Amino acid sequence: MIEGAIWRKWAFFYLPMALFLLFLLFPFYWMVITSVRPDGELYRPWNSVNYNPFWTWNPTWDHVRYLFEETLFAAWLWNTMFIALVSTAISLVCGVFAGYALSRLNFPFAGSLGTGIFITYLVPQTLLFIPLAEIIRNYRLGDTPWSLILTYPTFLIPFCTWLMMGYFKAVPKELEECARIDGASRWQAMLYIVIPVAIPGILSAGIFAFTLSWNEFIYALVFLSSPEQKTVPVGVTSELIRGDVFFWGPLMAGALLGSIPVAIAYSFFVEHYVAGLTGSVKG
Amino acid sequence: MGQVVLKGINKFYDSVHAVKDVNLQIRDKEFVVFVGPSGCGKTTTLRMIAGLEAISSGDISIDGSVVNGLAPMDRDIAMVFQNYALYPHMSVYDNMAFGLKMRKFTRPEIDRRVRDAADILGIGELLKRKPRQLSGGQRQRVALGRAIVRHPRVFLFDEPLSNLDAKLRVQMRVELKKLHLRLGTTAIYVTHDQVEAMTLGDRVVVMKDGVVQQVGEPLELYNRPANKFVAGFIGSPTMNFATVTVTEANGSLIAENAGLRIRLPDGTARRLRGHIGHKVTLGVRPEDLTVAGAADPDHPCFDAVIEVVEQLGSEILLDMKVGQDVMVASVEPTVRVNVRDKLRLAMRPSSLHVFDVKTEEAI
Numbered sequence: 001m002i003e004g005a006i007w008r009k010w011a012f013f014y015l016p017m018a019l020f021l022l023f024l025l026f027p028f029y030w031m032v033i034t035s036v037r038p039d040g041e042l043y044r045p046w047n048s049v050n051y052n053p054f055w056t057w058n059p060t061w062d063h064v065r066y067l068f069e070e071t072l073f074a075a076w077l078w079n080t081m082f083i084a085l086v087s088t089a090i091s092l093v094c095g096v097f098a099g100y101a102l103s104r105l106n107f108p109f110a111g112s113l114g115t116g117i118f119i120t121y122l123v124p125q126t127l128l129f130i131p132l133a134e135i136i137r138n139y140r141l142g143d144t145p146w147s148l149i150l151t152y153p154t155f156l157i158p159f160c161t162w163l164m165m166g167y168f169k170a171v172p173k174e175l176e177e178c179a180r181i182d183g184a185s186r187w188q189a190m191l192y193i194v195i196p197v198a199i200p201g202i203l204s205a206g207i208f209a210f211t212l213s214w215n216e217f218i219y220a221l222v223f224l225s226s227p228e229q230k231t232v233p234v235g236v237t238s239e240l241i242r243g244d245v246f247f248w249g250p251l252m253a254g255a256l257l258g259s260i261p262v263a264i265a266y267s268f269f270v271e272h273y274v275a276g277l278t279g280s281v282k283g
Numbered sequence: 284m285g286q287v288v289l290k291g292i293n294k295f296y297d298s299v300h301a302v303k304d305v306n307l308q309i310r311d312k313e314f315v316v317f318v319g320p321s322g323c324g325k326t327t328t329l330r331m332i333a334g335l336e337a338i339s340s341g342d343i344s345i346d347g348s349v350v351n352g353l354a355p356m357d358r359d360i361a362m363v364f365q366n367y368a369l370y371p372h373m374s375v376y377d378n379m380a381f382g383l384k385m386r387k388f389t390r391p392e393i394d395r396r397v398r399d400a401a402d403i404l405g406i407g408e409l410l411k412r413k414p415r416q417l418s419g420g421q422r423q424r425v426a427l428g429r430a431i432v433r434h435p436r437v438f439l440f441d442e443p444l445s446n447l448d449a450k451l452r453v454q455m456r457v458e459l460k461k462l463h464l465r466l467g468t469t470a471i472y473v474t475h476d477q478v479e480a481m482t483l484g485d486r487v488v489v490m491k492d493g494v495v496q497q498v499g500e501p502l503e504l505y506n507r508p509a510n511k512f513v514a515g516f517i518g519s520p521t522m523n524f525a526t527v528t529v530t531e532a533n534g535s536l537i538a539e540n541a542g543l544r545i546r547l548p549d550g551t552a553r554r555l556r557g558h559i560g561h562k563v564t565l566g567v568r569p570e571d572l573t574v575a576g577a578a579d580p581d582h583p584c585f586d587a588v589i590e591v592v593e594q595l596g597s598e599i600l601l602d603m604k605v606g607q608d609v610m611v612a613s614v615e616p617t618v619r620v621n622v623r624d625k626l627r628l629a630m631r632p633s634s635l636h637v638f639d640v641k642t643e644e645a646i
C-alpha cells in the first residue's frame with residue numbers, strides 16, 4: 001500500500017482506482033440501463049426537454065419479454081450452452097492429455113511440437129474459416145451444432161494444451177516419480193497424482209475455453225444459417241439488427257442475458273479456486 | 284533381504300558422462316552413503332538404482348537378479364526425495380497409505396502398517412493433516428513414513444535432510460540412524476555433507492566427477508584416504524596440504540619447501556624411499572597439529588605465523604602462514620595466542636599423509 005499522508009492515498013490509489021472502475025463498468029451499466037428503458041425514452045431525440053440518457057424512472061421488462069416471446073432467444077441460449085459445454089469438454093480432455101505428454105514424456109521434438117501447436121492457435125480465425133467451411137460442407141455438417149462443436153476445438157485444443165503444458169511443468173516431477181516407486185503405473189500416477197494436483201489449472205483452462213466458445217462469432221456466423229440453430233452472439237446481432245434499424249432494447253437485453261452464464265461461471269470458480277490459480281502446488 | 288550390486292555402471296546424458304564405471308557391492312542391512320561435491324553423479328546413481336533413469340551400460344542387481352529392465356514399481360524399493368515430494372492433495376494418512384493401496388493391500392493391513400509407522404516416527408497426531416499444514420521436520424517424517432510402511436528391500440535417500448535447519452538436521456540424523464538400527468533395512472543415502480556421511484554410514488562411497496574415489500568405513504576414509512581428494516573432502520576443517528621436495532641427509536629423509544623443513548618420521552620415510560629428489564604433497568589434518576612443547580621431541584616441527592584466531596569454545600582454529608602455504612591448526616582452547624605471533628607447531632608422526640604430486644594418489 002501507499003505510505004504517507006492521507007491525500008497521497010487518495011491521489012495515487014482511490015482516484016485512479018475509481019476512474020479505472022468507471023471506465024470498465026460503464027459499458028455494463030449502459031447495457032443494463034438500456035435493456036430496461038422503455039422504447040419511448042430510448043428513441044427520444046437528444047434535444048427534447050426531459051432527455052436523460054443515464055437514468056430511467058420507468059423501468060420495464062418489455063424487451064426481455066420481446067426477446068423470449070418474439071425471437072428464438074431461448075433456443076439460442078440453449079444452443080450456445082450445448083455447443084460451449086461439449087466443445088470445452090472435448091478440448092479439455094485432449095488438452096490435458098496432450099499437455100501432459102508434451103511436458104512429461106521425453107520424446108524427440110516434444111519442445112518444437114509444443115511450439116508448433118501454439119502457433120496454430122495464432123492463425124487468425126478470419127483466415128481459417130474459409131478452408132473449414134469447405135470441410136463442413138463436404139461432411140454435410142452445415143447448419144448443425146456439430147459444425148461448431150467440431151471446429152471450436154481447432155483453437156481450443158491448442159489453447160488448453162498450451163495452458164496445461166505450463167501447469168504440468170510446474171508440478172514437481174518428483175511427485176510422479178515417487179508415485180511410480182510407490183507402485184503406480186505411469187497411467188495411475190497421472191490419474192491419482194498429477195491430474196488431481198493440476199485441478200486448478202484444468203479448471204482455469206476450462207473456464208477460458210468455455211468463455212472463448214461462448215463468445216465465438218465468426219464460425220457461428222458462417223456455419224449456421226437458420227435462425228433456430230443460431231448461438232446468442234450471432235442470433236442477437238443478426239435478428240435484432242435489421243438493415244440499419246437497431247432494436248436497442250432487446251439487443252441489450254440479449255447481450256445482458258448472454259453474459260450472465262459466463263459471469264456466474266467466473267465468479268463461482270474464481271471464488272473457489274483463486275488460491276489454486278496462484279499456484280499452491282508445492283505442498 | 285536387500286543386497287544391491289552395481290557392476291560397471293555408466294550414465295551418459297548426451298555428451299555428458301555423468302557416472303563412470305561404478306562397481307559396488309552393498310550387503311544386506313548395510314547403510315551405505317554416497318558423498319561428493321555437487322554434480323559428481325550421486326543423484327544420478329541413486330536414480331538408476333531406483334529405475335527412474337535408464338542405465339547407459341552395466342548391470343544393477345538386487346538380491347541376485349538383474350533389475351535393469353524393471354520399472355520402479357517392480358524393484359521393491361522406497362525413496363525419500365530432497366523436497367519430500369509429499370502428495371499435496373492427500374492427507375498424511377493417505378500419503379502413507381498410497382503405496383499400499385497401489386499394491387492392493389487389505390484395508391486393515393494398510394491401517395495397521397500406517398499406524399505402526401506413525402508410532403515409530405511420532406506423527407500419530409498428524410495423520411489427518413494436509414502436507415501444507417506441516418513444518419519442515421514433520422514433512423520429513425511423513426516422507427520417511429511413506430517409505431517405511433511398505434517394508435521395502437532397499438531404502439534410497441537423496442539428501443533428505445538438506446532442507447532442514449542445522450539443529451533439526453542433527454536431530455533427524457540421529458533419528459535416521461536409530462530407525463536403521465531398528466528396521467535393519469538396507470539403505471543407500473546420498474549427501475554432500477561429509478559429517479552426515481561419516482556419522483550415518485556403515486560404509487561411505489566418495490565420488491568425484493562421476494568416478495568412485497574410495498569406498499570404505501568412515502574411519503578408514505579418515506585415517507587412510509586413498510587420494511588427495513578424499514583426504515581433503517573428509518574431515519573438517521579440511522586437511523592441510525604442502526608441496527615439498529624429499530631429500531636425504533644423515534640417513535634420514537627430509538621434506539622441505541620455502542617455509543618448511545621437517546624430518547620425516549620412520550613410517551613415512553619408508554614409503555618415500557623411492558621419491559628422493561622428487562616432489563610430493565604432504566598432508567596433515569588440523570587436529571593432528573599441536574603447539575610444540577618439550578613432551579614430544581621427536582615430532583616433526585615447523586614455524587608458523589598466526590593470521591587469524593577463531594575461538595570455537597571447545598577448540599581454537601589458527602589460520603597460519605607457513606612459508607608460502609596457508610595452514611589451519613586446531614588446538615586446545617587453553618592456548619593463548621595473538622594475531623601475528625610466531626608459533627612452533629608439531630605434527631603427530633603417525634598422522635602424516637603423502638600423495639603423489641601428479642596422480643594425487645596416496646603413497
Ligand SMILES: Nc1ncnc2c1ncn2[C@@H]1O[C@H](COP(=O)(O)OP(=O)(O)OP(=O)(O)O)[C@@H](O)[C@H]1O
Pocket residue numbers: 296299301319320321322323324325326327328475
Ligand atoms: N537430465 C540431465 N540432463 C543432462 N545432464 C544431467 C542431467 N541430470 C544430471 N546431469 C549432469 O550429470 C552430472 C551429475 O548430476 P547429479 O545430479 O547426479 O549430481 P549430484 O552429485 O547429485 O549433485 P548435487 O549434489 O548438486 O545434487 C552433472 O554434471 C549434471 O549436470
Ligand SMILES: [Mg+2]
Pocket residue numbers: 325326327
Ligand atoms: Mg543430487
